[in-house]
Amino acid sequence: MSTSKVTLLGLTLLIVACGSETAVEIPPPQELSREHIGYYCNMIVADHQGPKGQIHLSNGKQPVWFTSVRDTITFTLLPGEPKNITVIYVNDMAKASWATPEAGTWIDARDAWYVIGSDRRGGMGAPEPVPFSDRQAATRFSGSHGGSVVAYAELPPDYFLNVASASPGPGAQPKLDKPHE
Numbered sequence: 523m524s525t526s527k528v529t530l531l532g533l534t535l536l537i538v539a540c541g542s543e544t545a546v547e548i549p550p551p552q553e554l555s556r557e558h559i560g561y562y563c564n565m566i567v568a569d570h571q572g573p574k575g576q577i578h579l580s581n582g583k584q585p586v587w588f589t590s591v592r593d594t595i596t597f598t599l600l601p602g603e604p605k606n607i608t609v610i611y612v613n614d615m616a617k618a619s620w621a622t623p624e625a626g627t628w629i630d631a632r633d634a635w636y637v638i639g640s641d642r643r644g645g646m647g648a649p650e651p652v653p654f655s656d657r658q659a660a661t662r663f664s665g666s667h668g669g670s671v672v673a674y675a676e677l678p679p680d681y682f683l684n685v686a687s688a689s690p691g692p693g694a695q696p697k698l699d700k701p702h703e
Contacts, residue, residue: 549578551611551628552585560589561597563646570645571621573613573653575631580606590644591651594631596682615652616659629653632674635660638681640669651677 554574558567567574567587575594576585588594591612597603598610610631613623620642634653637660644650652669654660660671672678 546580546608548609549585551576553625554587554623558587560593561586562593563589565589568622572642572644572650573615573618573623574645575610575612576628577610578608579604580608585611590646590648591631591636591653592644592648592682593646595651595677599679599682612653614655615663616654616656629655634674636672636674636677637664637667637669638672638677640664640667642667649681651681 554568556566556568559565560567560570567589570589573591575588575591577588577594577597578585586597588597594610594612598607611628612631612634613627614629614634615623615627618624618627631653634655635657636651636653638651639649640652640663642650642652652660652663652667654663657671663669664671
C-alpha cells in the first residue's frame with residue numbers, strides 16, 4: 523500500500539473516530555442524607571422544606587446538592603457554572619411531602635412539569651418552581667396554589683435570574699410548613 527493511501531486511510535479512521543459519540547452512563551439519583559450540603563448556601567439540604575435538587579456532572583463522583591429547585595435550575599443558567607451536566611434530578615411533589623421530600627421521589631428535571639408563580643416558597647423563602655412527573659398533578663396543584671404549569675424547556679430564565687422575582691412582595695408570608703396536598 524502506498525504512503526498516500528495509508529495516510530488517507532489513517533485520516534479517514536481519525537475522522538470517523540472523532541465523529542462517533544461516546545455513550546455517557548446516567549447515574550441514578552442519590553438519596554438525601556444529613557451529610558449533603560447545599561451548593562450555594564453551604565447549609566444542610568435536609569433542613570429545608572420543599573423540593574430539592576441534585577446535579578450530576580460528567581467528571582464528578584458525587585452530585586452537586588441544592589436546597590431548592592430554584593437553585594438547581596439557576597445553576598444550569600449561570601455562565602460561570604459547569605456545563606458538563608449528565609443529569610438533573612428534582613423531587614416529584616406528586617409523591618413527596620413539602621416538609622420532608624421522601625426517598626424514592628427523584629425524577630429527571632428535564633422530563634418534569636413545573637408550577638411557577640404559586641403561593642409556595644422554597645426552603646430559602648424564594649418563589650419555588652414546583653416539579654411534578656405528571657402534568658395532571660401539576661394542574662391540580664396549580665388549582666390549589668395558583669401559578670401556571672410549564673415544561674422544563676418553557677421555564678423562563680427571568681424567573682430564576684431576576685432578583686425582583688425572588689423576593690416575596692410586601693407583607694407576603696411564605697407558606698413553608700403546609701404539607702403537600
